[in-house]
Amino acid sequence: MNTMNTKEQNEALPSKWSDGSRMVVSISMQFESGGQPENAESPFPQNMKKGYKDFPAETWYQYGYKEGIPRMLDNWDKLGIKVTSHMVGSAVLKNPELAKEIVDRGHEAAAHGMNWSNQYDLSYEQEKKFILDGVKAVQETTGFRPVGYNANWLRRGENTLRILQELGFTYHIDDLSRDEPFLLTINGKDFAVVPYTLRNNDILLIEGKGFSVDQFYDQVKADFDQLYIESELKRRLMSISFHDRIGGTAQMVKMAHDLVRYMQGHAGVTFKRKDDIAEMTLKDRSSIKD
Numbered sequence: 001m002n003t004m005n006t007k008e009q010n011e012a013l014p015s016k017w018s019d020g021s022r023m024v025v026s027i028s029m030q031f032e033s034g035g036q037p038e039n040a041e042s043p044f045p046q047n048m049k050k051g052y053k054d055f056p057a058e059t060w061y062q063y064g065y066k067e068g069i070p071r072m073l074d075n076w077d078k079l080g081i082k083v084t085s086h087m088v089g090s091a092v093l094k095n096p097e098l099a100k101e102i103v104d105r106g107h108e109a110a111a112h113g114m115n116w117s118n119q120y121d122l123s124y125e126q127e128k129k130f131i132l133d134g135v136k137a138v139q140e141t142t143g144f145r146p147v148g149y150n151a152n153w154l155r156r157g158e159n160t161l162r163i164l165q166e167l168g169f170t171y172h173i174d175d176l177s178r179d180e181p182f183l184l185t186i187n188g189k190d191f192a193v194v195p196y197t198l199r200n201n202d203i204l205l206i207e208g209k210g211f212s213v214d215q216f217y218d219q220v221k222a223d224f225d226q227l228y229i230e231s232e233l234k235r236r237l238m239s240i241s242f243h244d245r246i247g248g249t250a251q252m253v254k255m256a257h258d259l260v261r262y263m264q265g266h267a268g269v270t271f272k273r274k275d276d277i278a279e280m281t282l283k284d285r286s287s288i289k290d
Helices: 006-012 055-079 087-093 098-102 124-142 158-166 202-208 213-230 252-266 272-283
Strands: 025-032 084-087 108-111 183-185 189-194 237-243 270-271
Touching: 006 183, 025 213, 025 272, 055 124, 055 237, 084 087, 084 098, 084 124, 087 098, 087 124, 098 108, 098 124, 108 237, 108 272, 124 158, 158 183, 158 189, 183 272, 189 272, 202 213, 202 237, 213 237, 213 252, 252 270, 252 272
Parallel strands: 025 084, 025 237, 025 270, 084 108
Antiparallel strands: 183 189
16 A cells, blocks of 8 residues: 655656656767768678779768758758757868858757777877867867767777866767766766667668668657656656768658657657756756766
8 A cells, every 4th residue: 555645756756857858859960971981881892902992982971961961950940959960070171061050050069089980999198189189170160169979889998088077078978878867977076978879870770770761760769659658757868860871861851850740749858959968967966876
């Protein structure tokens, strides 16, 4: 028999979002194309002879900044939402006007390294320079100083979080352990984690597993439906990732439009940039600490 009164029951419920949202959805728009290494991985067979350029693969990446991001930007405007764009420094320098347009339209510019190199095996000073070079490219191009970070394939090193905290970052996303943001203590201060997902990621599902747009829609919708049920009792965050040359195709943008409209039809669902989520998490005393 339940002997708790209403006040005790309410106090026993896990904390929800401080702004009154029932559930938060955050979309990532990866700005990577143009910064890829020569003969980077693509849908084409990886059998090019050494010393030769993979021209069709280059055009696949070019699609990302020629068609993909512009199409996605128009879609976010139609839907009335703001997203976080994780920007590779070298990609930004190749297409500075596009990078600036992303910020001018109200979206967040987050750091994603200077190039596609790994950083987990760099020395402390090497990694710090690598991160700073990427930040400088984004800030000088867009006027926006990144406060969020995403390592190449999420593979950060032992020193990464300490460096990020020292450089004034407020959060990173290279963590899959929760469906809500949480706090770490780094250098004696709170540092936010805004978790990433692989299960709602176009590069993994569309390119990696060959999902159709219908399969992608159904999988992400099912994820949303379950998290929305859970959000009645506890704080829930859903992260969805689109890459410029994949999520920016016509069929994927149409699917994303329908998916977001479906989510917007649910009471209490809000769409937020990751810097805003991190700020809320840092200010909310009820935030989980690991």
